[in-house]
Amino acid sequence: MNPFARAFRNRAGDLALATATGAATLLILGILAVILVDVIMNGAPRLSWTFLSSAPTHGMTQGGIFPAIFGTVALVLLMTVAVVPVGVATAIYLNEYASPHGRLTRAVRVAVNNLAGVPSIVFGLFGLGFFVQFVGTGIDRAFMGGQKAFGQPALIWAALTMAVLTMPVVIVVTEEALRSVPRELREASAALGATRFQTVVNVVVPQAAPGILTGTILAVSRGAGEVAPILFVGAAYFLPHLPSHLYDQFMHLGYHVYVLSTQSPDVDATKPLLYATVVVLLTLTFLLNAAAIVVRSRMRRRFAQAAA
Amino acid sequence: MTASTTAPSDPRRPKLTVKDLSVFYGGKKALGPVSMDVREKQVTALIGPSGCGKSTFLRSLNRMNELIPGCVVTGDVLLEAKPIYGHGIDAVAVRRRIGMVFQRSNPFPKSIFDNVAYGLRIGGISGASDIAQRVERALRQAALWDEVRDRLSESALRLSGGQQQRLCIARALAVEPDVVLMDEPASALDPIATAHIEELIHELCKSYTVVIVTHNMQQAARVADYTAFFYMGELIEYDRTDVLFTKPGNPRTEDYITGRFG
Numbered sequence: 051m052n053p054f055a056r057a058f059r060n061r062a063g064d065l066a067l068a069t070a071t072g073a074a075t076l077l078i079l080g081i082l083a084v085i086l087v088d089v090i091m092n093g094a095p096r097l098s099w100t101f102l103s104s105a106p107t108h109g110m111t112q113g114g115i116f117p118a119i120f121g122t123v124a125l126v127l128l129m130t131v132a133v134v135p136v137g138v139a140t141a142i143y144l145n146e147y148a149s150p151h152g153r154l155t156r157a158v159r160v161a162v163n164n165l166a167g168v169p170s171i172v173f174g175l176f177g178l179g180f181f182v183q184f185v186g187t188g189i190d191r192a193f194m195g196g197q198k199a200f201g202q203p204a205l206i207w208a209a210l211t212m213a214v215l216t217m218p219v220v221i222v223v224t225e226e227a228l229r230s231v232p233r234e235l236r237e238a239s240a241a242l243g244a245t246r247f248q249t250v251v252n253v254v255v256p257q258a259a260p261g262i263l264t265g266t267i268l269a270v271s272r273g274a275g276e277v278a279p280i281l282f283v284g285a286a287y288f289l290p291h292l293p294s295h296l297y298d299q300f301m302h303l304g305y306h307v308y309v310l311s312t313q314s315p316d317v318d319a320t321k322p323l324l325y326a327t328v329v330v331l332l333t334l335t336f337l338l339n340a341a342a343i344v345v346r347s348r349m350r351r352r353f354a355q356a357a358a
Numbered sequence: 359m360t361a362s363t364t365a366p367s368d369p370r371r372p373k374l375t376v377k378d379l380s381v382f383y384g385g386k387k388a389l390g391p392v393s394m395d396v397r398e399k400q401v402t403a404l405i406g407p408s409g410c411g412k413s414t415f416l417r418s419l420n421r422m423n424e425l426i427p428g429c430v431v432t433g434d435v436l437l438e439a440k441p442i443y444g445h446g447i448d449a450v451a452v453r454r455r456i457g458m459v460f461q462r463s464n465p466f467p468k469s470i471f472d473n474v475a476y477g478l479r480i481g482g483i484s485g486a487s488d489i490a491q492r493v494e495r496a497l498r499q500a501a502l503w504d505e506v507r508d509r510l511s512e513s514a515l516r517l518s519g520g521q522q523q524r525l526c527i528a529r530a531l532a533v534e535p536d537v538v539l540m541d542e543p544a545s546a547l548d549p550i551a552t553a554h555i556e557e558l559i560h561e562l563c564k565s566y567t568v569v570i571v572t573h574n575m576q577q578a579a580r581v582a583d584y585t586a587f588f589y590m591g592e593l594i595e596y597d598r599t600d601v602l603f604t605k606p607g608n609p610r611t612e613d614y615i616t617g618r619f620g
Contacts, residue, residue, distance in 0.1 A: 150427060234464035238526070240425060242477035242533060243454030252480065253466060 089332065093325030101326060105290045112319075115327050120292050121205070121285075121300030122274060122334060128209035128296075129216065129273045134266055136213070137220030138255075144221070145228040146250055166218035170278040177211030177283040178203075186297075199297050206296035208284030215279050216269035223268060227261020228254060260349045267342035274335045277304035287313070303331040373398040373537060373567040374419060378433035381414050381423060389414045391433055392593045394586060396537070401559060401568045403582035403599065405575060407614065411591040412571045416539050419569065420456035421449040437536065454481060457530035461542040463522035465514035465529070470506050473514045473525055477533035492532055499565075500528035501558050520551025527558065531566070538562065540570040544577065556581050575615055579603050587611045 100114055107113035140158075148155040187201035194200070231254050239249040255262070277285070286299040287309055293300040307327050314320035372395035380390030389411035396402050404412040414423065421442065423429045434443045442452045454477075465473050474493040483489055493510075497503040502524045506517070514525055523543060530538055540559070544552040559581045562568055572578050578585050579599060586596040587608075595602060595611045606612040 232464070234460060234462060235466060237422065237425065237458075237460065238464045238466065238529075239476070239480075241420065241422060241453055241458035241460075242480065242529065243450055244477075244480045245450050248480045252476070257467065 089325055089328050092322065093327075093329035096322040096326035097329060101323075102330070106288065106323075112323075115301075115303065115306060115323075115330060117289055117292055118301040118303045118306040118327070119330060119334065122303045122331075124205060124293065124300065125209050125212065125280070125284075125302060126270055126273050126338060128205065129212040130266060130270060132210055132213035133216050133220055133269055133273075134262075137217050137265070137269075138224050138262055140217075141221045141224035141228060142250060142255070145225050146246065146254065162218045162221050165214075166222070170215060170276055171281075173211055173215045174279040174282045176214070177207055177279060181207040181210050182283055202297070203282065203284040203299055204295075204297040205284050205293050205300045208280040208300070208302075211279050211283050212273045212276065215276065216272050219268045219272065220265040223265030224258070224262050227258035227264070230261065231257045260346050263342060263346040263349065267339060267346065270338050270342060271335055274338055275304060275331075277302070277308060280305065303327060303334065307331065370397045370400065372396060373438065374569075375436040375439070376419075376433070377436065379415070379418060379435060380432045381411070381418050382430040382432075383426070384428040385430075387591065389418070389591045393433075394593060394596050396567060396569055397584060398567050399563055399565070400583040401563045401570060401581050402584040402586065403578035404569065404571045404586050404588060405573070405578050405614075406588035406594075408573070410588040412586075412588045413541055414591075415588065415593075416541055416569060416571050417458075419537070419539055420453050420458055422453070422458060424449055454533055455535050456537045456539060457533060457535035459523070459526050459530050459538065459540040459543050461545055463519060463526050463546070465517070465522050465525050467513065467515055469511045470514045470517070470525060471510040474529050474532045477529060481533055492534075493528075496528040496532035497525075499531050499562070500524045501554065501561070502528055518551070520547050520554055523547060523551070523555060524558065527555075527562075531562075535566070537567045537569065540568065542571050542573060545573065552577075575603075587614060589614070 102114060102119065103116050104114035105117050106115065140162075144155060144158060148158075182201065182203055185200070186204070186207060190196060190199055190201040200206075235253050235257065236249055239253045240246075244252070280302060284299050285302045285305040287305075289299060289301050307324065310320050310324040310327060374396035376392055376394050376396070378391040378393055380392070381388050392415060404416060406412045417423045418431050419435055421431075423431060431443060434441045436442070437452070437455060441447065442456070457477075466476060468476070471493055474496050475489050478489050478492055483492070494503060497506060502521060505521060506512075506525075514522065517525060523546075527538075527540075527543070543559075544555045547555065556577065559568055559570065563583070570578075570581065582599045584596065585599040585602045587594045587602065587606075587610075589610055595606060595608045597607070602611065603615055606615060
């Protein structure tokens with residue numbers, strides 16, 4: 051074939067591919083834009099300080115969503131407190147202590163990866179069976195004289211269920227971060243007479259901290275958005291007051307959206323509230339993410355300054 | 359050719375005594391058996407072509423090889439007549455007495471001061487003034503103090519390559535080891551920085567026993583009192599540097615130092 055014709059055909063192929071990939075990108079952006087515009091247009095007018103700071107009233111056709119905001123934030127914070135230490139510790143064990151090709155190590159890795167693939171509703175059922183029925187009821191029997199306190203759906207069980215759900219993310223991302231710590235630094239520490247533990251605490255974890263934070267960010271954004279796992283283990287349909295104990299139930303923004311959109315006695319009255327709640331949920335997820343990203347980039351900058 | 363047990367006669371007592379040391383990676387022999395004495399307060403250079411086992415040998419002198427999965431060491435090394443391998447002997451304690459400087463300078467992403475203080479702090483020294491004194495002494499010994507005295511809290515990664523390597527030497531000296539092992543400490547540096555390091559090694563042997571791996575024979579000739587030639591995982595010849603370079607006893611040594619291979 052004439053080389054110019056071939057070049058032209060290659061150019062045509064390039065153009066077609068660029069068009070196709072560009073169109074796909076535009077489609078995604080378009081969908082996002084439609085969602086955001088629709089939600090904000092319908093939801094923004096209903097937003098107000100009262101809406102954010104008061105509880106739902108009149109069968110949830112009026113009032114605000116403060117208990118749901120509070121519940122969601124409390125859930126995510128508790129979940130983070132639970133998942134980060136355990137997940138990071140597991141990753142440290144796998145990467146620093148376990149023999150790299152040992153049977154146990156491989157088994158744990160396979161288990162972690164499978165855990166990541168389990169549908170979230172299954173975590174909800176697990177939470178109900180394990181945390182509420184088994185652990186909670188066990189605590190009631192042992193310490194509460196059989197009185198029901200922990201043996202029912204509660205904030206603490208929802209947070210722990212969510213922690214189990216987000217555990218694989220934290221483990222995998224943390225391991226990645228630990229692996230990227232240069233061998234030279236570990237050796238430098240060892241050659242100065244550091245124990246493995248001292249090396250991990252003083253050199254490896256500080257160096258991996260931005261990566262560990264990335265794992266936390268991913269866990270937080272997942273935890274803030276998931277609804278299915280907490281349906282059975284603590285999210286309340288309607289609760290005009292705030293949870294005051296770990297074993298209280300709580301309202302949750304995601305679940306509240308579900309309730310407003312399916313269970314309302316007056317659809318037209320609820321609709322603006324529904325949209326406004328979605329705006330708040332999106333904003334909250336965004337803020338949690340943004341906060342974590344800011345912390346991470348601060349940390350990176352500190353390292354970059356050290357490296358400059 | 360089997361184990362080369364060459365121990366040049368020297369009135370100084372041996373600091374390290376290597377006995378039938380062999381190293382295996384994943385069942386494959388990489389070194390040995392090697393037996394030799396390292397003399398106190400002398401510089402001993404290990405030379406030989408790439409892959410001859412000289413770095414492996416160096417890293418087995420303070421049990422750094424153990425950090426590599428699948429590495430097995432047989433035989434023993436005695437530090438002042440006490441074994442460093444064997445049951446009940448802690449590799450961590452061994453490494454506190456036998457320090458190491460690596461080929462690529464590897465300062466921690468911490469301040470200059472904290473880099474030098476690292477070994478002291480993990481070693482349990484806590485008094486701030488005590489640490490400050492030892493840090494200054496180590497930096498002076500490494501001929502770095504005058505260049506960094508006003509910027510101790512700056513990041514170590516801001517130093518030049520040669521300064522970073524001297525910082526790593528200071529860091530190793532701060533814990534006051536008996537022996538300092540150096541794995542091609544100047545191979546990544548320019549000639550001026552290299553000259554600095556060589557001068558420094560010369561100074562160090564007044565107070566420390568130094569073992570240095572180098573691929574640069576001129577460097578070995580310049581800095582070392584003793585030189586050991588390794589080839590294919592075996593110690594071929596070990597003698598006073600002037601003897602080894604002028605009257606090598608083994609034809610392979612002669613071939614190597616005259617540049618016929620390697």
